[in-house]
Amino acid sequence: MANFTPISAAIGGVLIGLSAALLMLLSGRVAGISGIFGGCFVRGADDRGWRLAFLGGLILAPVTAALVGYGVPLPAMPASWWIVVGAGLLVGFGSRMGKGCTSGHGVCGIARLSPRSIAATVVFMATAAITVAIMRHGW
Amino acid sequence: MATLAPLLCGFVFGWGLLISGMTQPTKVLGFLDVFGAWDPSLAVVMAAALLVSGAGFALMRQRERPYLAGQTYWASNANIDTPLVAGSAMFGVGWGLVGLCPGPALVNVATLSLPVIVFVAAMAAGMALHDVLQTRQVVTGQAPAASDG
Numbered sequence: 198m199a200n201f202t203p204i205s206a207a208i209g210g211v212l213i214g215l216s217a218a219l220l221m222l223l224s225g226r227v228a229g230i231s232g233i234f235g236g237c238f239v240r241g242a243d244d245r246g247w248r249l250a251f252l253g254g255l256i257l258a259p260v261t262a263a264l265v266g267y268g269v270p271l272p273a274m275p276a277s278w279w280i281v282v283g284a285g286l287l288v289g290f291g292s293r294m295g296k297g298c299t300s301g302h303g304v305c306g307i308a309r310l311s312p313r314s315i316a317a318t319v320v321f322m323a324t325a326a327i328t329v330a331i332m333r334h335g336w
Numbered sequence: 337m338a339t340l341a342p343l344l345c346g347f348v349f350g351w352g353l354l355i356s357g358m359t360q361p362t363k364v365l366g367f368l369d370v371f372g373a374w375d376p377s378l379a380v381v382m383a384a385a386l387l388v389s390g391a392g393f394a395l396m397r398q399r400e401r402p403y404l405a406g407q408t409y410w411a412s413n414a415n416i417d418t419p420l421v422a423g424s425a426m427f428g429v430g431w432g433l434v435g436l437c438p439g440p441a442l443v444n445v446a447t448l449s450l451p452v453i454v455f456v457a458a459m460a461a462g463m464a465l466h467d468v469l470q471t472r473q474v475v476t477g478q479a480p481a482a483s484d485g
Contacts, residue, residue, distance in 0.1 A: 218392020
């Protein structure tokens with residue numbers, strides 16, 4: 198557990214929770230990123246305004262971070278384009294089909310003790326851990 | 337105000353992802369790698385987020401409506417159905433392959449990393465593909481349910 202960073206994890210987690218609490222208390226919306234992002238592509242949607250505002254704020258975070266000298270490291274990505282594209286398709290299709298991702302189910306849904314979200318989180322944590330086990334340990 | 341609130345919330349969410357290290361695929365994969373050098377940071381992020389959002393949602397339950405909106409938009413479906421399980425299983429495989437889920441992927445677009453931009457484009461295509469297939473299903477009588485998140 199040499200890479201364990203509990204203090205920054207707790208501070209970041211509090212901010213994520215604060216964002217979800219405020220979005221519900223102020224706008225009545227669930228802070229699920231796949232739902233917010235995916236909802237922008239629904240034909241004839243009349244609620245793109247708040248979605249684009251949230252996504253704009255999300256992107257503003259790394260921009261302001263860079264401005265105050267809090268450099269955002271380049272993420273380590275797989276070398277294979279097939280894996281990048283395949284994983285993106287799976288994340289997009291799957292989060293839309295399962296109606297939520299790590300934020301919508303894993304944070305907001307579990308915080309309201311939704312059985313659907315608890316089930317979804319158990320399932321995607323399990324398949325993700327199995328995928329990493331196969332990719333890294335070859336079984 | 338109605339637009340400013342989501343903008344502020346997105347901003348705080350993005351900073352939360354950055355500070356927690358969850359925008360780095362290596363941190364996320366370190367958590368998912370339960371048979372390797374396990375990094376429990378993601379569990380701490382979730383636990384802290386759950387405590388604060390849970391408190392906020394409890395406050396919401398004592399109110400009739402949100403401060404700046406006419407109603408709350410909670411998911412209404414309570415059934416653990418096949419699309420929920422199958423979709424979540426697919427999402428988990430994609431998450432485990434790269435270590436990016438939608439929030440961190442979008443934040444990382446700001447780094448202008450080409451693989452991240454390709455990942456986000458594929459993610460949007462996957463979402464659009466799902467919605468096209470689902471719209472066809474609606475014709476055959478299966479109505480889509482409201483989103484959980």
